[in-house]
Amino acid sequence: MTGLRYVYAICHPFGTPLQAQLTGVAGDPPRLLHHHGLVAVVSHVPERDFAEGPLRSRLEDLDWLTATARAHQGVIDALTVVTTPLPLRLGTVFWDDSGVRVMIEEREEVFRRTLERLHGRVEWGVKVYAESEPADGDRSGAGPGDGLPAEKAVSGRDYLRQRRMRMRTNENMWQQAEAFAGRLHETLSAFAEDSRLHAPQNATLSGASGRNLLNAAYLVPREESEEFVELVDRTKDDVPGMRVELTGPWAAYSFAGEE
Amino acid sequence: MTMPSRVPEPYGHGSGANLADILERVLDKGIVIAGDIRINLLDIELLTIKLRLIVASVDKAKEMGIDWWEDDPALSTRARRSELARENAELRERLARIERLEPARTEEERESS
Numbered sequence: 208m209t210g211l212r213y214v215y216a217i218c219h220p221f222g223t224p225l226q227a228q229l230t231g232v233a234g235d236p237p238r239l240l241h242h243h244g245l246v247a248v249v250s251h252v253p254e255r256d257f258a259e260g261p262l263r264s265r266l267e268d269l270d271w272l273t274a275t276a277r278a279h280q281g282v283i284d285a286l287t288v289v290t291t292p293l294p295l296r297l298g299t300v301f302w303d304d305s306g307v308r309v310m311i312e313e314r315e316e317v318f319r320r321t322l323e324r325l326h327g328r329v330e331w332g333v334k335v336y337a338e339s340e341p342a343d344g345d346r347s348g349a350g351p352g353d354g355l356p357a358e359k360a361v362s363g364r365d366y367l368r369q370r371r372m373r374m375r376t377n378e379n380m381w382q383q384a385e386a387f388a389g390r391l392h393e394t395l396s397a398f399a400e401d402s403r404l405h406a407p408q409n410a411t412l413s414g415a416s417g418r419n420l421l422n423a424a425y426l427v428p429r430e431e432s433e434e435f436v437e438l439v440d441r442t443k444d445d446v447p448g449m450r451v452e453l454t455g456p457w458a459a460y461s462f463a464g465e466e
Numbered sequence: 467m468t469m470p471s472r473v474p475e476p477y478g479h480g481s482g483a484n485l486a487d488i489l490e491r492v493l494d495k496g497i498v499i500a501g502d503i504r505i506n507l508l509d510i511e512l513l514t515i516k517l518r519l520i521v522a523s524v525d526k527a528k529e530m531g532i533d534w535w536e537d538d539p540a541l542s543t544r545a546r547r548s549e550l551a552r553e554n555a556e557l558r559e560r561l562a563r564i565e566r567l568e569p570a571r572t573e574e575e576r577e578s579s
Contacts, residue, residue, distance in 0.1 A: 211503070259503050273485055276492045283492075294496040306502040314499070321497070332487060359553075363561030405490065413486035454487055460495035 210235075210251035211258065212301040215282045216292035216458070217311070217318050218246045219326075223289040232278040233257075242308045243315055245322075248286060249307060257300050266298070287458045291326050293318060294458045321463060329456035331425045331435060333395060334408070336417035336450040337384040380448070387446045388421040398438055399425035403461045417450060424461035432456060 213232050220241065231237040231250040240247040256265055265271050279297050286292040301307045311318070360366035396402040407419040427435045436453065443451045 214499070214501070217497075272489075276485075276488050279492050280488050294491075296494075296496045296498055297492045298501070299499050300501040300503055302502055310499060310502070360557055363557070363564040366557045366561060408486050408490070413484055415484070415486075454484070457491060460491040463495065463497045 210253055212249045212304060212307050213252040213257065214295055214299045214301065214307060214310075215248045215250075215279060216286055216294050217322070218248065218286060218290050218292045219322055220244070220246050221290035225285050225289065229282065229285050230278070231282045232275050237282050240304060240307055242311045245311055245315065245318055247307050247311060248282065248292070249304070250282075252300065257298075262298060262300070283458045283460075287329065287456065291322065291328065292458050293322055293325065293463055294460050325426075325459045325462060327430075328400065328426050328428050328459055328462075329432060330459045330461055331399075331427055331432070331439075331453060331455035332457065333391070333421065333423050333425065333439060334415075334419055334452040334454075335384075335388040335391060335421035336415060336419055336452070337380070338417045338448045338450050383446060384420055384449060387449055391442055391451070392421055392423055394442070395423070395425055395435075395438065398431075398435060399427050401426040401462055405461070415452075424457075426459055426462045429456075 215231065215237060225237065229236055233250070233252045233256065235250040235252065237248050237250045240249050255261055256271075265275075276297055283292055283294045301310065360369055392402070392404070403424045405422040405424060407422050408415065410416065410419070413419070425435070432455075439451060439453050
């Protein structure tokens with residue numbers, strides 16, 4: 208069989224078979240490569256897309272990247288259902304199976320240690336958005352809670368007064384929003400085993416409305432996940448104008464790196 | 467070997483997952499291993515940086531007050547702001563007139579006294 212080997216994840220051996228119809232990157236079903244008591248989850252990918260040169264240009268193609276990233280995530284997702292995978296970054300490719308075996312041998316110790324640390328744990332993503340962009344100083348008819356109708360100013364002084372009040376309202380709103388995000392992160396990280404703060408996502412890329420104030424990942428044992436989800440749910444309606452988004456369970460991507 | 471215990475139903479991912487969330491994890495997190503055809507780790511980082519730059523530059527531009535695209539009816543649904551801007555300009559002009567009538571209240575006057 209020709210083609211390169213694409214590696215999705217390293218796992219401990221597991222007994223449950225993967226879904227039969229699961230396809231990976233480039234449409235090839237993932238298979239298990241056992242070596243030194245560890246399992247690499249691999250599939251075949253064509254050289255025309257995944258050799259170094261082509262991959263470089265392929266990565267610039269957002270449609271291709273999207274499909275590939277979703278396929279990669281699809282396999283990791285399926286693994287998360289049956290075991291605790293150690294997810295690799297997109298685009299980890301070897302010439303053949305023996306290359307994968309050498310890689311396992313070289314990193315055996317790290318893999319075992321990390322798998323041990325992550326065993327039975329999943330990652331939850333929590334994001335907090337401030338729903339309404341506060342109005343900038345020049346715009347009348349500001350956000351909710353503003354309390355000011357967009358009345359026409361009758362004099363210059365009125366105009367300044369209104370403008371000052373709007374700015375103060377905005378400042379207060381941001382302070383409240385940040386305080387809420389901070390409290391939530393404190394509560395959740397106290398519950399979770401570990402947490403990571405990621406850079407806030409920009410709406411241009413995520414397409415989400417509102418401004419992203421908190422973008423965090425929490426490492427939670429599977430059996431405590433339900434409790435964690437409830438904890439997030441309970442805080443959802445605490446502050447008006449705030450939106451809390453939960454994603455997961457993910458493989459422990461954010462905690463897979465070296466410490 | 468070990469069967470996982472129950473995991474709640476997936477939230478917000480699966481087929482409908484936000485692409486930004488997936489890219490954030492698949493490109494950016496996870497363990498880094500150089501493949502034996504000297505793949506792409508750098509390239510991926512570069513790409514991520516590039517995406518971020520594109521994205522960040524939108525913010526940066528706004529910070530510097532460059533937000534013409536928001537007033538362009540072809541690019542934004544918020545073009546009605548132009549009307550508000552006009553109204554504001556009117557108000558500013560009016561304010562300036564009032565300040566000229568009350569010279570004692572303007573900065574320059576206070577400084578020179």
